[in-house]
Amino acid sequence: MTDLSSNNMPSTSPVPGTPPDPKQLGPKFRELCEVVARLRSSTGCPWDRQQTLESIKPYTLEETYELLEAIDSGNDAEIVEELGDVLLQVVLDSQIAADEARFNLTDVVDGLTQKMIRRHPHVFGDVAADSSHEINRNWDRIKQEEKQRDSIFDGLPAALPSLARAARLSKKAARVGYDFPQRAMLFDKLQEELRELADELFPNGEIPVVAASVDLPVEPDPEPFDAARQQRIESELGDVLFVLANIARRWHVNPEEALRASNAKFQRRVEFIERRLKEHGRDIRTATLEEMEQFYQEGKRLEKANARDPQQDNENTSK
Missing domain, CATH: 1.10.287.1080 (MazG-like)
Known part of the structure; x- marks a missing residue:
């Protein structure tokens, strides 16, 4: 691991924009x-x-x-x-x-x-750009001239994670004006896509009203649908995810980063369940759903308490 104490950094506050010596x-x-x-x-x-x-x-x-x-x-x-x-x-x-x-x-x-x-003529040239929108428009124009691309999507890496790619695709379309005029409209679009997904998942498209709880019996996973229906479900679910990526973009959230953070949070909380069960001589593979949910909620409460008071007793994090 790098020793940052010996990196010759100045003791005074750095001046932004100063290149390395x-x-x-x-x-x-x-x-x-x-x-x-x-x-x-x-x-x-x-x-x-x-x-x-x-x-x-x-x-x-x-x-x-x-x-x-x-x-x-x-x-x-x-x-x-x-x-x-x-x-x-x-x-x-x-x-x-x-x-x-x-x-x-x-x-x-x-x-x-x-x-x-x-690509920064407003810094190194005589082009005026007073907003991020103008800077992005200049960047895209210069890039288009350099690359001689036919489509606004040319150059977007195909290997990008799909959620990040969805946000980038919609952003590029938005830069040429193809976007909902008001971002709140995306929630109406989300409801539309959810209804179309429900049409494929449930009889008559009616989503059963079942409160999120651990008190009900565990429902076994259904048998896979036929290939054609499964493909339609995949398509509709993809549309839901695409709209969610669009919502993230319009509210200046990186959807890939948001999902990475939620993945890490879920993993952290399940690992908390594992530790608490071990303290009781139990294994998560044989624990009941009720027991796991109890410790999940405990870990969630401790995380929120620590977020409010980072100096809180470290005993909480070792439980």
């Missing part, structure tokens, strides 16, 4: 490039030598997600480490390409620098 960064970055080049050399590491741009793609994706987790943790030392791993992917990819006489890291850095200057 080249006397410090230059030698460190050169050393990193030399280490990666050495690993790829004939006297280096056999694993690094055999890598290609295609073979290390999974590691690039993995390191990106690990960086997201580090940012969520708020731990600066972990963020520094994971940023380093992402930077390694850039340096290693560029070294592989240089070894194959395709391009090198200098091309990557220079290309990025020039692109950032071109």
Whole structure:
């Protein structure tokens, strides 16, 4: 883990927009490039030598997600480490390409620098832009001129997680005016999509009114529907998720981040159930639904209490 106490950060408050000291960064970055080049050399590491741009793609994706987790943790030392791993992917990819006489890291850095200057004419040129909307419109226009793309969706990565891609698709459509005039209209659209989903799931489209409770008997999962109906259900559920992604966008929420946070919250609370059951000599696999729900609600109450008072006795988090 990186020791942040020795990173030569100034003791005074940083001035926003100040670049790193080249006397410090230059030698460190050169050393990193030399280490990666050495690993790829004939006297280096056999694993690094055999890598290609295609073979290390999974590691690039993995390191990106690990960086997201580090940012969520708020731990600066972990963020520094994971940023380093992402930077390694850039340096290693560029070294592989240089070894194959395709391009090198200098091309990557220079290309990025020039692109950032071109796409910010309101900063580096004489274009006026007084709002985020104008900045985004200029960015899209310049990007369209550079890429010579036919569709507003060209360039959107197909490998994006589907929820994030839904938000990006609707955002690109909205930038050319294809959007609901008022964002509250999306809730009417959501109700429409839920009704269409219900039509496929329940007789006559009537959703049974059943209060969320653990007191009722457990209903077994039904047998799968025929393939055609299952496909229709999948399509309608996809429409519901797409509208939810749209709602998130209009209220300036990243739906992928929102779902990641909810996933982490659910996992954390179920792990709390596991710990509490172990304290009672029980295993979650044999616990009743009522017991699990009791501890779930206890963990939920403790989380909310700790959120209100972060200095609360640590005894709560160890229960």
